[in-house]
Amino acid sequence: MRTWLRLHWLSLVQSLARLGRAPGATLLNVLVIGIALALPLGGYCVIVNLQSLAGNVSIEPELSVFLVTSATRADIAGVEVKVRAAEGVKSVRFVSRDSALAALKRDPAMTEMVATLRDNPLPDAFVIGLASHDPRLAERLQGEFRALPKVAHVQADSAWLQRLGALLGFGRTAVALLACFLCFALVAVTFNTIRLQILTRAEEIEVSRLIGATDAYIRRPFVYFGAMLGALGGVASLAMVFSALRVLNRDLEPLASLYGSAFSLEPPGLTGSVAVTGLSAALGWLGAFLSVSAHLRRAR
C-alpha cells in the first residue's frame, strides 16, 4: 500500500514538473481545451436560465374559460357540468371573480391599480387542464366551450409556452450534440499531446519496460498529466463562461427591465463547476490512457 502510494506520488510530482517545464505548450493546450468546453458550457447555461424563466409558468396545456360577469351561481354550475363532461379534459379548476381579484391584490405591482376600482370587473373563470398536447384537441374544446351559454371568451394559454418549450428542447439537443463532439475533441487533443510526449520519451519507456516496469507504471505519469491538463482546461472554460456571462448580463439588464424583470444569466454553481472540472479531467485522463495504451500495444 505504501509502495503504491509512493509510486503514485512520484508520478504526480513528475507530471506537475512536466507541466511546468513547458509553460507555453501547456498554456496553449489548456486554452484549446478551455475553448472547446466553454462553447457547450455557455450554451447550456443560457438554456438552463431560459428554462427556469419558462418554468415559472406551467407548461401543461390549458384553456381558460371566462364567463360573462352577469353569470349566476346556477349558470356557473351548468357550465361546470358541461365542461367536466367534455372529452379530453383532465382537470377543472374554478376561479371565482372574488378570488381572482384577491390574487390580483396580492401582486405588489397591481395593488395600486386595483385600489382605484370601484367594483370587481373580473369574470368568473374555469382553468381547464387538457389531457394531451395535441393542438387539435385544444382547438376542438375551444370551439365547444365558446358555444356554451354564459361563456364570454375562451383562451388557450399555453400555446406560446409549448412553442418555447419545443424551442428549448431543440436548443438542449443542439447543445448536447455540441458537447459530445467537443468532448471527443478534448480526448483527441490530450491523445495527441501525450503521443508527442511519448515520442520524445520513447527511449526511457523502452528501457523502463526492459528492466521490469509494468504498463501501469509507464502509463501513470502520462494519465496524471492528461487529467491535469483536462482539469486546467475545465477551469479555463469556467473562467471564460463566467466572464462572458458577465458581459452578456450587462447588456441584458436594460432589456429585462423593459419587461419589468430582474432576469439575468446565472453562471454554473459550485456543483456545476466542480462537475465540469471533473468531467474534463476525466476526459483528459481517457485521452492519455488511450494514447499510452496504443503506444504500449505498438511497442510490444
Place this chain on the structure above:
Amino acid sequence: MSIISFRQVSKRYPGGFEALKQISFDVEPGEMIFLTGHSGAGKTTLLKLIAAVERANGGTVLVNGQNLSVLRPRAVPFLRRNLGLIFQDQKLLYDRSVFDNVMLPLLITGQPHREAARRARAALDKVGLLPREKADPVTLSGGEQQRLCIARAVVNRPAILLADEPTASLDAEYADIIMAMFRDFNQVGVTVLIATHDRGLIEKWGRRSLALAHGRLA
C-alpha cells in the same frame, strides 16, 4: 533444479529467418557460463528469450521455474525484476545523471527514496563510479558507460545476470576489469550468462561455454 532451462527451443522471426533451431541446455543456480558464436549465430536472440523480450515459436523456456511460453504479459515485468540485463547497445538514458540511471530500476519497483539512493550509491561504488554519480553519462568513457550499465543491472540484486557482448568495445585490460566484476557477482551467488564472440576471453576465464553456430548448439 536448473535456474534456466531450454527444451527444443526454436525461434523464427517474421519473414522466415530461423534464429534458433531446437536448442536444449540447462544452467544451474550460481553458475557462470559463456555463450559464444560468430555474430548472427543467435546469441542475442537466446538472451532475449530468457528476458521474455521475444517469445519462442516452439519448445519450452523455463526461467526460475516459470514457463515463459505460458507467461501472461502482465507477469513479464515481475520476471524481469529478477534479471539483470546488460545490453549490447547499453541503453543508457542520456537525459539524466549517472546516479539517476541507476535509480531507475529502484523507482520502478517503488523502493523508498532514501533506501533506493543508498542502494544506488552502493552499486555505483561497486563498479567504481561513485565519484562520478552527478556526471552526465555522455561524458563517461566507453568502459565507464559499460560499468554504469552493470551498476544499473545489479542494483535490484537480481538472481540472474545476462550480459550481451559486455567487452566488445573495450581493450583487453578494461575487459579484464569488467570480467572480474562479473566473477565477483558470481561469487556471491548470482547466476551469470555472458554472450561473447571473443574466444580468448573464454579460454582465459575457463568456464563452461555454449557454442552457437547458425542457430544450433555445436
